Amino acid sequence: MATKRAYVQVNGLKKHYGDGDARLTVLDGIDTSINRGEICVMLGPSGSGKSTFLNLIGGLEDADGGSIMVDGCDLTVLKPADLGEYRRRELGFVFQFYNLVPDLTIKENIEVTAHLSKNPLNVDDLLRSLGLYEHRNKFPRQVSGGQQQRCAIGRALVKNPGLLLCDEPTGALDYKTSKEILQLMEDVNRTYGCTIIIVTHNTAIARMANRVLRLRDGRIVEDGLNESPVSAAELDW
Numbered sequence: 414m415a416t417k418r419a420y421v422q423v424n425g426l427k428k429h430y431g432d433g434d435a436r437l438t439v440l441d442g443i444d445t446s447i448n449r450g451e452i453c454v455m456l457g458p459s460g461s462g463k464s465t466f467l468n469l470i471g472g473l474e475d476a477d478g479g480s481i482m483v484d485g486c487d488l489t490v491l492k493p494a495d496l497g498e499y500r501r502r503e504l505g506f507v508f509q510f511y512n513l514v515p516d517l518t519i520k521e522n523i524e525v526t527a528h529l530s531k532n533p534l535n536v537d538d539l540l541r542s543l544g545l546y547e548h549r550n551k552f553p554r555q556v557s558g559g560q561q562q563r564c565a566i567g568r569a570l571v572k573n574p575g576l577l578l579c580d581e582p583t584g585a586l587d588y589k590t591s592k593e594i595l596q597l598m599e600d601v602n603r604t605y606g607c608t609i610i611i612v613t614h615n616t617a618i619a620r621m622a623n624r625v626l627r628l629r630d631g632r633i634v635e636d637g638l639n640e641s642p643v644s645a646a647e648l649d650w
């Protein structure tokens with residue numbers, strides 16, 4: 414059982430794009446904290462800043478103000494090399510559109526990120542639990558969208574990351590495949606205790622979360638604990 418303590422702590426986080434008349438404030442002072450081992454679901458309308466938030470936590474973009482502590486380390490003051498090390502060591506990132514390498518097989522796509530980690534999971538075991546073992550020697554274009562997304566999740570998971578960031582992981586998937594992917598994330602959370610942040614438009618997914626964040630116009634308008642999350646299998650929409 415994972416210990417509950419603040420693992421991600423965000424204070425006064427700000428981000429804007431552009432300058433002068435074109436200046437757009439995207440994150441307008443975000444404060445929140447997420448405990449180790451939690452599943453956190455972030456909701457909010459299109460353009461409210463969800464992906465930007467995830468990119469900042471993932472060290473893919475720089476903040477303009479505030480702090481982002483992950484496991485006691487402030488990302489906003491890290492040097493680029495240390496930020497790279499943080500991404501390799503701590504982080505799994507699942508993007509909406511899979512981001513697989515087309516010229517590598519399903520297995521090779523997962524192996525390349527396994528090499529980044531000091532304590533990777535066993536690739537064949539992971540392929541089996543992802544339901545991809547029989548497809549391991551195919552290229553991404555030869556498998557379905559759901560299988561590609563499972564592979565993308567496998568790429569993130571094989572590193573055995575402390576923090577798994579998922580931007581619309583089911584956005585391009587049908588109902589049945591979406592539920593399988595969510596069940597997989599739940600399994601991984603239970604088995605390895607990784608902290609998961611899922612950004613989604615699907616409010617039903619919030620029912621499986623320990624914590625629900627809702628963004629609107631770059632501000633958090635809801636930050637609540639869900640006392641009785643349901644299992645992914647029970648979700649319906």
Ligand SMILES: Nc1ncnc2c1ncn2[C@@H]1O[C@H](COP(=O)(O)OP(=O)(O)OP(=O)(O)O)[C@@H](O)[C@H]1O
Nearest residue numbers: 430431437439457458459460461462463464465466
């Ligand atoms: N690189 C960029 N340059 C300029 N503006 C950007 C950039 N990235 C995002 N934006 C703007 O920032 C705002 C927030 O974008 P973001 O992608 O975080 O929204 P989102 O909540 O993820 O939306 P969606 O649900 O549609 O994915 C949007 O108005 C977007 O147009």
Ligand SMILES: [Mg+2]
Nearest residue numbers: 463464465580
């Ligand atoms: Mg987005």
